[in-house]
Amino acid sequence: MKWMSFLAAPAILLTALVYGAGEDLARTAVNQAFARQKALPGYVEHQFGRLPIEPRAAEVGEHATARSAEQDDAEPVIEMGPEQEIATIEHSGNRERHVLANGRGEIVRGDGRMAYKFTVPAQVTARLSAVTTESTDELAEEAQTTLKAIKALSATLARGASIDVVGAAMAALDEVAQLLSHARSTADLIKARAMLQSLSGTWQCKPDPSPQYPSKLLSVEPLEDRSIVRVRAHVYAAVWGFDSTQGGYQLQGRVWIGVSDGMPLRSQLSFPGGSSLRSEYEYPAVAPDISLPQCATPRS
16 A cells, blocks of 8 residues: 555645645736736726614604613614625726715725725714704604614625725714714704704815725635636636735635736625625726815814
């Protein structure tokens, strides 16, 4: 049996070398494809995922008066809708424009600066404006209705961009949410409405040392070629490593690269819990025109 072991060892070594060489070639192909993409004057990225369903007033109001004091501070349950385009990202040189959640949020990055704004749904501030009662039950109903809508808006913004981009916006929304959670009078609701109105639709600016969370391609495995809308593509399974302020983490995904031009056509990342983010890439003949907006209140 020794001679069989002697012959098997080189075979195993040869297989490992061939597999390693194949992975190196696949890694090079993926890295070169995205480097080629970054070198373009501009391109557009369409991101697809699931957005929170914005609650209707009746859905919360039916249960608000029946909620006990112990349940008042409970986290509102956010239901997710079907897959749809959650963000459109235009790239032009070193500038980016992110349009999130059907226009609810917008971010412009470039030249070391980031500007962002978000739009609070009009029905949210309208309901707060209409409150004139001092009834504890009705105040609780309005506060909980608005609170759930704000939580849904925060979740929506978070689905469309990394937390470093919309962190300041979400912090501002959280301040309003905290006020609503402990609202005891119409004065509290009026104050919350004024805070929302001052935040909504206003450009805010802050320094942007992008990229904050660099990624590294850890491993790549070639899969069977596929077609995307009649365009033949090489498909790769990949693992990316990310560094953040909370430490490193890894995400698995796939990449589709055009056979004819070597450009990325699609990528997909899988997240813990079963959710995923799919990106489709578009290459227009003319690069997007992206200008940096003027901010009324610079933020440090």
